Amino acid sequence: MAKTVVILGAGWAGLPLAHKLLKYTLPKVKELKVILVSPNTHFYWNLAAVRGVIPETFTDDQLFLPIQTGFARYPDGNFQFVLGKASGIESESNLVKITKNDEVETSIYYDQLVIATGSQILSDLPFKPVGTHEATLESLHSLQKQIDAAKSIVIAGAGPTGVETAGEIAAHYGAAKEVTLIIGGDHALEASNVLPSVSQTVEKDLQKLGVKLIRKTKVDGTHAVEKGEGSSVKQTSIILSNGNTIVADLYLPLFGVKLNTSFAPANFLDATGSIILDKTMRVTGTKNIWGIGDVGNLEPKQVTVIDGMIIHLSAALDAVLTGTGGVPEYKLGKPMIFITMGKKYATGQIGGWKLWGFLTAYVKGRNIFVDTAKQYVDGKALRHAAM
Template structure:
């Protein structure tokens, strides 16, 4: 029987899973076809978005890479790239509904992988925003706003908020007023306290003002100005406001009974969607592990191995993934400093800078497209 694996989402997990299946499973399974669906012709190397939103820092060509070029080496019978947006799935009929150039199309699958990632509110270009043209336009628009702004407020105590504030402080600390709003006593609250303390000290050295223990209560826009009312009643004015919190999985097309209260797919440890034998997920769309790239990377490789076992007729080869119980996070603090935690250990600044801070892994992007690696792991 012909097998069709449909992968929705061409981010790190989706591309990685597709390449691994095509490289290692297709030669063993006759009539196997992999279909990759994405609204964007290009993959966005958004690890580097925290620096990329600053004008002139990273070229567009280092951030955006054409997806199809990496798959041209495979047979057309084995691979198809569909430029479109998934609008629904029907697990009873094993079908996906896709909007392709404003026309509805139904695609039948035998195995389905949902790897649609997550995004911030407000269409901020820290993740893919619709089509390639949409993402590129949103990025360029934000770069212009960064240039024009004299005051920039970032809300969010997680890695993206902290890294963005640090990049802005590194470049503009003496020229613009940069403010970071955090809900607790220190940034990076899920990590060791000394990691958050290090981040706060470096941010302050970069002349980033930190507002502790407050949250955004409401926003008012008057012309180009944003007025932010905080939970303590304080009002902050900004030329540019970046709400880098409240990340949501991109699962609006998925039936609600498959989702948890946060909108993430309910997964078991094999990376199957709970209650379904032939629907899987990797990366931020699922709820097995924190929504970070290091986990999406290992999930994609594990999922591809499990799919390989199913497709070659060896279901007992499907293995459970042991979810991470301790954080593994590298946080850049501008171009020369960093901090982080690996399991229980605080990571020194020089290691974070050497491993991530200098390039934000942009040199790995071509390898992902070509099917050589995801980020740090080989495919």
């Protein structure tokens, strides 16, 4: 009888986890079947989206890679790709409901279920997948045109995405565009709990690039305005909490995420919509449902922690499927952040250590790891560890 593992989501966590199980557990469990469910035919290397939103910096083929290509080397009977997304879980009967992209709903039986459905930007901007591959690609192309045409751009949200996007646009276009970054707190990256020296370096580099910083301010509202009398060109009027109003050609709200967990039972979720996991990465109160990546409540919602989570959960599932031992507790990773703004300016942090800017720029800033994307998507390497 097949031992079926259903993985919901083929993003940063779900896709390599499927490869891990097929590469290492399948030789020991011949009846293993891995079913990978995703609304996307392609993996989006959205690490590079902060530069990719600028036209002609990366090709579509560099940012979007087909998911199924790397799974062709596994036996057909042991792997299945389902194009669709989860719409419900019946944990009592080990069934997950899947709505396929043709809107037909079906149910899939699982022995082990992994929730790896990730998150989206709150504003639905294409810095993460926004639905199908085609929908994400269309949204990205539209945003590229808007950024290229705009003379003034206001970015709200000084987390890693907002900071890097402001820096990338300023580095690419120089004085041709007026870029403003609205910071909700005293400093950039405040919510990311970075060292003060890292935040200071980021702000200094942004200012060197010509980005205007507005601190201790949030956006209270926006509305469209005509650029001139009789003009068909629309600008955005941005109402700030400090009492001021800014009019810009383009407004990019890059704060907040929404978790792709609406299909999960309410008792699986905390107040933020995160899946409640125990110290083994199981969904609390279940025996055969697991969570990994942004959906879980164990780690910050950052791609830098994913390698460790994949390594742990693949070993945990291997132990369960082979019956060879208990499941160890997951060990939290060290805080890590790598910030690049164009190819020259960069900084970062691992644990309590600030990284040299030139080293971060060399490692990440050159091409934001797009040269490693195919290896990752084809299951031949993790980001910072061996597969």
